[in-house]
Amino acid sequence: MPQLCSLVRRRKFDALRRRTMALTLFLVVLLVCAMVADSQSRDEQARPGDCVACHGRADVLPKNHVPTASMDAADCRACHAKGSPLTLVAKIPLGHLHQLHGITCNQCHPQGTLAGPLTTEQCLACHGSLEEVIARTATTRPHNPHGSPHGKTYLACDLCHHQHTWSENFCLLCHDFEYRVP
């Protein structure tokens, strides 16, 4: 039934998708390499400039990067401001940001417990109620990412926001909503 096929428009973002996939693949390879290199365990006391403590190597930051040893998140933002081309939003796993804000490993994974994934309730204990989170992104287009009509289970934080790997846009499974997920 050729008519049936012809009805499907070729999406103009097919090419974009392919590029995105290639980029994703590249990032995954990079991640795997990094994980192999970083086989040593994370140091819960690590300071911002002390990349070796977790990554096991000193060259994580670009060459000539200013020393970061005494910095916190606000200092980082002096250069990597939100909205600037240097922004780190969606570019590094969120765990860094938590650490830089002084939220250390043990505050999410209490000492003596297995470091498993957190529940949404644990996230909300700091980030406010679900209603507050929904309100915070009320004007985001094309759709409030926290205002899913599919119910509460689609608002589990870790569907999109990851700490120890890059975050993802879970909506893309079914929708064309382009978000930069921190």
Place this chain on the structure above:
Amino acid sequence: MGSQKQKNKGVSRRDFMKATGGMAAAAGMAGGGLLLGSKKAFAAEMPEKWDETFDVIVVGSGFAGLAAAYEAKKAGASVVVLEKMRTPGGNSIINGGVVAAAGSPLQAKAGIQDSPEILLQDMLAAGLHLNHLPLARIVAQESNNMVQWTINELGVKYKDGVTQEGGHAVPRMYSTYNQSGSAIVEQQLEKLAALGVVPRTGILLKRILRDNDGRIKGVEVREGYLFPKEGSGRQQFIKARKAVVLATGGFGNDVAFRSVQDPRLTQELESTNQPGATAEALREAFRIGCTPVQLSWIQLGPWGSPDERGMGLNPFFAQLCCAMYGLWVDTLTGKRFVNELADRKIRADAIIRAGNKCIAFTDAKGYALGQKALGEIMNRLIDRGVVKRHESLEAMAAAYDMPLAPLQETIQRFNTSVAAGKDEEWGRYLQKDQFPLETAPYYASRLMPKVHHTMGGVRINTDAQALDVETDAPIPGLYCAGEVTGAVHGAVRLGSCAVVDCLTFGRIAGRQAAAEKPWG
């Protein structure tokens, strides 16, 4: 029985008769008593050790699975719900939230005469009488009861008023308050959580473990499965002391399997389904001896849009504002091409036959009705460019390169029909408050049929028992409910009947599963 040792040496006919009870033995005998000395083709090696044990294992967490889990738990069984995706709810949680209820209080309020028998006749007409009558009859009889059950037992909230999908003789659909199946699924999840049952996500069914005696004993799964990554997760064996309920949904998004059943449904076609609507569990059901039924009947939703992905929101506009109150026209001719309230297959076929150049449109009054009934959804449709506003008929015709004079003539003819109270041209049911189409601005969207529902699946009886392909007898310990089953709807499912089907047979399956005699 069932020990590793015994199985290795094979089970003699005498052992088999001695070891098994009525149903399984009867099933074996009904198949001509063919016991080939050693192992049945369907039989799996039972694991030496089970990782976990429950009375009832429910696979799938949509309407049917959750309904089964709820009833089984209430009946005192220990229950686990397994879901392969990262979120529970499957297609149900993204469904459009319309539920058929024949002879409902809302219909009475609107002065609409209806009955389960009329719904049944509608289902059979659309289904080309391929429906297995006892199954279809249960759905028709239970429709209103089921909606009232969701209200009274689950606490589901509905809008005040009924709407109409194609193929229904009268408006008889309840709509959830948020126009989504999530309004039902969320209540099911909440009720289940209160009973201590929370679906486990990221668990893929690999094998249904049917023993040589014919009984279902448990499942092999991959725990920590990352859809769609083949081989991800860890192998686990879960024992079902009483029964397994298969509620794994349809295969609308499984291009390989669906295009085997209907070769026209290639990857070129979009689907309204979530990406996990695939056939692996159905294949496994057939492998262990379930009976396939009517797999080629796959429904396209006629109200899809090429201007958004998946199910999207256009179905609401195209159905409520246009099929009920406006018109669907072929832009090549400017004329109507189908009864806008015919069943989904008739309409999808007509759109394709017309060359996929059809639009749905309504006037300012139809749009206002949509805004009242659908609220924010209408704004989103405009915002996303799926529905477009046209200041005049002339502007709308120009926007779709449609000849104006025939369009004007079409509308004139429809308006005459409205005045006469009868659609002379296509015999469409006219709404009690139907108005002539004459008020600018006009609103329109493009139509593109998308793969929506798979009518075929596993054959069940009225107790939701899966029936053996070899013997036609129930497979002991296996129940199926929802879209994974077949023949309830025959050739074409009527819109809003799926929820009733899933909830009804899900509940039956759950109750029956809990009442099974444990095998060990």
